[in-house]
Amino acid sequence: MEATKELTPVELFERWVIAPINALRPLPNGDGAFVAMGMALALYERYIKSALEKAGKKETPEEMWVFGASDLAVDAETFRRFWGMYRDGIQHSLQPKCYISNGIRWGWEIGPNYSKCPKIVDPEKDLRVILIEPWLFIDHVLDRFKATPELIDFKDSWRFGKVGPSSCVEVKTEITWSAPPAQEVTQPLSALDVGTGIHPA
Secondary structure (H helix, E strand, O other): OOOOOOOOHHHHHHHHHHHHHHHHOOOHHHOOHHHHHHHHHHHHHHHHHHHHHHOOOOOOHHHHHHHHHHHHOOOHHHHHHHHHHHHHHHHHHOOOOOEEEOOEEEEEEEOOOOOOOOEEEEEEOOEEEEEEOHHHHHHHHHHHHHHOHHHOOOOHHHOOOOOOOOOOOOOOOOOOOOOOOHHHOOOOOOOOOOEEEEOOO
């Protein structure tokens, strides 16, 4: 039996990260954004923790907020709020988290006219909304790993797995849903409907 070539972390990153994200980009109305954003937030956490460890720093929440704030050119409080709303919300429930804190309603809004960096606006006295353009943020995270590929597999506990022959019995699965055929997608890849969530509305 011919030995399977072991793939490098960069090659695995291309297969398991870049390819799936690129498959989500053409969906109309930006409908792949929450799934891709969830992946990007997990990767950003991987990036931040790996960069902190490489720099000899601890992975405390405070260190992560300072690092993320510096990387995205925002203040640490903005990053902390963004991380709690978007990262915790999307990773646990597929949607950014809306909440009330000290009498202030916190909500989210994504749209094509925003930045890769989170921004807090206050459209009402008791309302704060965190704005972001998810695809620009996703590309920012991917660019971080392209610039520092050594961080892809830096932490021992998160090393990428291997691709090899399977010893499992093949199981055939019928898919009961499908994305629209590519020819029906008429919007540019950057098209994104505005999405928002405020609690209470």
